[in-house]
Amino acid sequence: MSIESPAALADLNDPDVFVAGIPHETFAHWRATDPVHLTKHPEGHSYWSVTSYDEIVLASRDGSLFSNERGGVFMFEMEEEMLAQQNMLMLMMDPPRHTRYRLLVSRAFTPRNIRALEEYIDRTATEIVDNVVERGECDFVTDLAAELPLQVIAEMMGVPQQDRKLIFDWSNRMIGSEDPEFAQEEGDAEHAMAELFAYSHALVDERRANPREDIISALTQAEIEGDVLSELEIDLFFLLLAVAGNETTRNLTANGMHALFQNPDQLAKLRGDLSLMDSATEEMLRSSAPVMYFRRTASEDTVLGGKEIKAGDAVVLWYVSGNRDESHFDAPNEFRIDRSPNEHIAFGGRGPHFCLGANLARSEINKIFVEVLTRLDNLQLAGDVSRLRSNFINGIKHMPISFTPGKRIG
Numbered sequence: 133m134s135i136e137s138p139a140a141l142a143d144l145n146d147p148d149v150f151v152a153g154i155p156h157e158t159f160a161h162w163r164a165t166d167p168v169h170l171t172k173h174p175e176g177h178s179y180w181s182v183t184s185y186d187e188i189v190l191a192s193r194d195g196s197l198f199s200n201e202r203g204g205v206f207m208f209e210m211e212e213e214m215l216a217q218q219n220m221l222m223l224m225m226d227p228p229r230h231t232r233y234r235l236l237v238s239r240a241f242t243p244r245n246i247r248a249l250e251e252y253i254d255r256t257a258t259e260i261v262d263n264v265v266e267r268g269e270c271d272f273v274t275d276l277a278a279e280l281p282l283q284v285i286a287e288m289m290g291v292p293q294q295d296r297k298l299i300f301d302w303s304n305r306m307i308g309s310e311d312p313e314f315a316q317e318e319g320d321a322e323h324a325m326a327e328l329f330a331y332s333h334a335l336v337d338e339r340r341a342n343p344r345e346d347i348i349s350a351l352t353q354a355e356i357e358g359d360v361l362s363e364l365e366i367d368l369f370f371l372l373l374a375v376a377g378n379e380t381t382r383n384l385t386a387n388g389m390h391a392l393f394q395n396p397d398q399l400a401k402l403r404g405d406l407s408l409m410d411s412a413t414e415e416m417l418r419s420s421a422p423v424m425y426f427r428r429t430a431s432e433d434t435v436l437g438g439k440e441i442k443a444g445d446a447v448v449l450w451y452v453s454g455n456r457d458e459s460h461f462d463a464p465n466e467f468r469i470d471r472s473p474n475e476h477i478a479f480g481g482r483g484p485h486f487c488l489g490a491n492l493a494r495s496e497i498n499k500i501f502v503e504v505l506t507r508l509d510n511l512q513l514a515g516d517v518s519r520l521r522s523n524f525i526n527g528i529k530h531m532p533i534s535f536t537p538g539k540r541i542g
């Protein structure tokens with residue numbers, strides 16, 4: 133790869149660029165020449181593109197200097213009204229407010245509670261593979277990768293089985309708003325959000341009357357400094373968990389399978405030794421992180437990577453680039469399932485917003501791959517892979533696969 137002069141630098145604002153794949157050459161160019169680089173957004177403002185590992189981690193760790201609250205987490209600028217609403221999501225809050233909200237849901241995600249869910253995750257992974265095993269072919273994304281994260285987060289929140297597909301559809305329409313397959317009309321993402329809120333309202337009312345052991349019941353009883361959460365605050369928790377828990381893990385699973393297809397020696401190695409599954413999971417996260425960036429906004433004048441950042445400047449942390457930083461990873465473009473050490477930043481730069489679902493995601497990824505690799509023999513890519521049109525989520529929409537038909541065991 134020529135770092136000095138890539139044939140043409142990709143426009144990081146353009147979702148079409150990412151349909152073909154992540155522009156790794158462009159990221160390598162910026163890491164080598166200008167790792168905190170001022171980038172023009174088509175809407176007129178500029179933002180700092182941070183592409184080097186160390187600077188991403190520095191900005192992630194300092195939640196007061198690099199704020200989630202001031203400008204949200206996306207590279208575009210939001211209208212005040214929209215920002216005010218998004219600020220009720222804990223992802224868009226700064227400490228100490230953020231800390232209080234995070235505490236309300238963090239209990240559900242402790243390693244102990246995730247371990248308690250393992251039997252459910254195992255059983256569901258078996259059922260998911262049972263549903264395709266006799267067919268000999270399927271769409272890896274919709275039939276295999278999408279199901280487990282959807283079922284697990286819906287189970288944790290207390291959404292009944294018959295309604296779970298609705299969540300899948302709403303989160304697709306919100307995240308895929310720039311992809312023609314998911315967003316049929318202007319404003320569809322907002323419609324999906326309104327439908328999700330209406331659903332969450334009804335569920336909250338039901339759980340207030342009949343509390344159970346689920347996250348929604350816990351939120352109806354939770355208090356922040358003596359105040360109970362408002363209806364809108366609970367809806368926003370519902371939205372954050374539904375989207376954060378679904379799109380990410382599904383796309384990681386699909387990207388990971390794709391990387392195995394592209395590296396048949398690594399696929400064979402993993403099949404031969406499933407004790408490598410934990411380190412393979414970390415390598416999938418490093419090499420194809422599903423969340424490509426999150427943004428911060430400087431709350432004071434500061435310096436990052438030698439650049440003078442002014443209060444109010446947008447700072448975009450490109451995790452997908454940090455994960456390939458040559459100064460942290462040996463041969464970063466190679467996919468090695470036994471890579472060690474592997475301190476990737478797919479779950480963020482280990483700051484206050486570090487992914488709450490990291491342990492859960494790891495457990496889901498591990499279980500679905502073990503099930504797929506042990507039960508679907510002669511696994512092959514059987515057609516074209518279609519990627520999501522987005523410069524935020526690194527996603528695969530469809531990936532046809534074939535395998536030797538087997539027997540159900542559930």
Ligand code: HEM
Pocket residue numbers: 192222223224234281285372373374376377378380381384421422423426451478479480481482483484485486487488489490492493
């Ligand atoms: C492969 C799967 C996943 C990836 C790559 C991922 C990635 C991320 C990233 C990059 C962040 C922001 C970190 C930061 O700003 O420092 C984040 C935050 C978050 N993630 Fe995940 N995530 C995944 C799965 C999940 C799952 C399964 C859940 C559970 C429902 C979840 C819930 C959350 C929540 C609630 C936040 C916000 C935390 C906060 O603001 O304090 N994630 N995730």
